[in-house]
Amino acid sequence: MRNICFHPKMPSWASPSRTATTPPTPSSQPSGGSSSGHGLSVSEIDKIIQEASEMVEKWDPDATSYARVTSLFYENKREAAQFIKCVNSLHRAMKVLVVEDSSSPKLLVAHGLMVIAMKRLQKELYQILSMNRAYLDPESVSARSSGVSARSSTSDYSDEGLPEDGARAAGDSIVEVEEASAVAMADLRSIAECMIVSGYAKECVSIYHVIRKSIIDEGLFRLGVEKLNHSRVRKMEWEVLDLKIKSWLNAVKVSIRTLFTGERILCDHVFGSSEAIKETCFSAISREGAMLIFDFPELVAQNKRSSPEKMFRLLDLYIAISDHWPEIESIFAFDSTATVRSQAITSLIRLGESVRAMLADFEASLLKDSSTTMVPGGGVHPITVHSMHYLSLLTDYANILSDIFPDWPPPSKSPLPESYFNSPHPEDGQVSAISQRLAWLILILLCKLDVKAKRYKDIALTYLFLANNLRHVVSKVRESNLNGLLGGAWIARHEGKIKQFALNYVRLAWEPLLSALPEDPSAAITPAVARDHFSSFGASFEEAYRKHSSTIVSDPKLRDEIKFSISRKLVWPYQTFYDAHKMTVDAATIKLAPDDIGNYLSDLFFSSGNSNNSPMSSPSPSSHGQRSGWPN
Structure with a gap:
């Protein structure tokens, strides 16, 4: 894709008009016959018109039933090439006649032949595009252009345990598809170049646009992409919207890597002779579908959801766009597709804003927590489980969070120890900012747990509660990416606190x-x-x-x-x-x-706190199978 799409942009120029004339390129005078002064003799012009007449009239779709139902490019490739050559020569002769004698009867004859020839080529263009949909689908085109050889494909099948005959058949099938695709693309290019040079660019692009846009629309439909609006998204149940987000995550991957990539490659190949037509055609085909794709994340970002867990879906959407941004920028590099790039960036901005707002809501909920619920037996509090699960999942997105929060320092006025904000990785400023903030959020949680611990009347149980909850916090840090973000010193410091809490429980109880x-x-x-x-x-x-x-x-x-x-x-x-x-x-x-x-x-x-018996009323789980001296 980079070799194909990242090329220096050529100056745009308008497609040729049917009536416009272009001075012929000077050439040496041909031997024999009087020269017209523009590189063609009168006899050569007559010969060109005569040959074109025989070829064009033979394939006039309105002349015979055979010509009407038969495809020139499918029936005889050599004759098809000769047909294109005759039309190009006819166009050259017409340009000379316009300069020499615009009222010449020969020009009228040539124009009539050109009209018939263009009608034939329009028919051929439509037939090739329609009959070769399987060989010109974006996946086949992008795969062919990626340089994957049939040999390597056959090896892949062989590695999967496919029998030798099956591997050979698979390889032959791939070669057949690639060859058919290459032939169809070559035919389309020759027709397009001939029609553009002859002044029929508009008709050529119109036919191409109708067929290929239907490919894009059908592909997006199969991927589950649909047109939505803010009102509809806002009214959706989260379960429904979550399914649509999952579907979109798959759709954007396929559409970027296959659908739009293949279409861009095909369009670049067919209209390689004209940068302006290439841009106009690809923009008309792809822009609407691409806008549909990249509008969805913005709709989701604008949808207010109270639960912080929804933020992870927004981060998935953000990653999907940011990871594919080089391809998006390459495929939609034209000025006329700038709106697609702009929509993708807008979605990223809106997603980032929503993520920042949701994380601020999570922090606020921790700070405002004043629940009086006490966990029986000094066990792990639900707020500890919920908060650490949330923060540990959040660290899976640490790299993307550093993009969303490039300057995310801890609060400037905090009564908490500065040691919590010491970066474990001072050499990496962005990661350090995330590390500092996560340490701050965990410290808020620990402060809330200190308050909850004081509600126990038994002081020993207070320390057991603190030990249990801090152990859960440290365990989640150890087994998640929080480990790398907070560092070993943070873990060691809190492990020491757990030990002290446990010793205090033993001492008091x-x-x-x-x-x-x-x-x-x-x-x-x-x-x-x-x-x-x-x-x-x-x-x-x-x-x-x-x-x-x-x-x-x-x-x-x-x-x-x-x-x-x-x-x-x-x-x-x-x-x-x-x-x-x-x-x-x-x-x-x-x-x-x-x-x-x-x-x-x-x-x-x-027994996890389920034992309600006393040693006096139940047998001891002694290794001897009985209590020593205890009454029955």
Whole structure:
């Protein structure tokens, strides 16, 4: 396409008029006969008219039934070439006669023959365009011009496991289509050049326009492109509009790479002799359909949709146009198709405006959030899930967002730490701006979570809520493009906060159980005191288990970390005390063995908060299959 469409633009010039005369190119005088002074002798003119008369009258579509129903270019290629040659010579002779003797009877005869010849060529042009639609469809033309050889096509089929005979047949079929396409394009060019030179450019373009515009219109119809207006789009249900957007995304790809590209190639080839006619013809054929294509994104962008998720469809539309912009600029490079380029740019501008507005709405919704909903068990809040899902999807469009937000700095007056706005990639200013803004949006979310955490009456649950939600945030950052945008330092800093929140939960919820044991678990004490400590610790553990039976720790890694931290705090002191005093008391007094602590904690956290039983009322999930010393 670049070789074909990106060429220096030649000066435009008007198509020749039927009555206009052009001075003949000086040439040497022919040998024999008196010269007319314009390169043709009288005898040569007579010979040209005589030969043209025989050829033209033979193929006069009104003279015989044979000529009326038979295609000259299909019947005899050699004679068709001779016909074109006779017409060109006749036109040259007519130009000489106009200069020499405009009242000459020969000029009237020649003009009559030219009228018949042009009528024949119009018929041939129409027949070739109509009968070769399969070989002149935009896909075939663009594929042929792309330089894909039949050999490589055959190899592709062979690679797919096609039998050798099948591969050969496929290759032969491709060669046949390419040859038929090449022949048809050559015939069209020879007819067009002959008609244009003879002053019949208008008739030639008219026939070409009718046939080829129908190809464009039919192609767009098959792609599902339809004429819409703002009112109709505004009234559509989102599900319907979403389907139309998906259809458009496919349509724009096919129409640009195949439909309009093929049509531009064909038009450039057929009317290669005239830049002005080429431009006029292609513009008339393609402009309406192209405007229909590129008007749709603007209609969608103007349609107000409250849900931020709709923004991703707008970004898809933006990418489709921006990715195809080099091809759009190349195909519609003519001045007369500037409106197509302008509409594509307008759609990009409107889409960008809508994206900026929708992202501002998302930020405003975060800032204004004042919901009092509390998540049972300190689990992940819906606002965390929704916001991080939205932001992680947004990073898939980071490159295009840098185009839409070329100067998207954080708020100039912010009470938040400046460290959140330090670019992880200072060498890339555009990406840095996006990174800073995303960090800002996440920080807004975290601030809102801090407020929500304070609504829990149990301070330990407050820290568990913060740990759960920050873990979800960091996990989404790790598994999405946010990782590259925010950087490892951001992740490490927030991982440290998660760890601290989890430790605070363990300290407030489980460390108080240690008060049921003596400061020195191995110190000598009386059996009665030991019995009181065993009883007190078991009751405290049961109470803590029951109290936290509704807690939720959905992240496996965080769950393991909390369980390990609790076990480390409780098991070693209790194990020491258990080993030192278990023989001094009645076995029935000991309701909890050291191994049971880990088993109950697994049951507590790995049951996702669904355990409502206490250690006193349900069997321990002990590896020994029974509780050590616990009453039935």
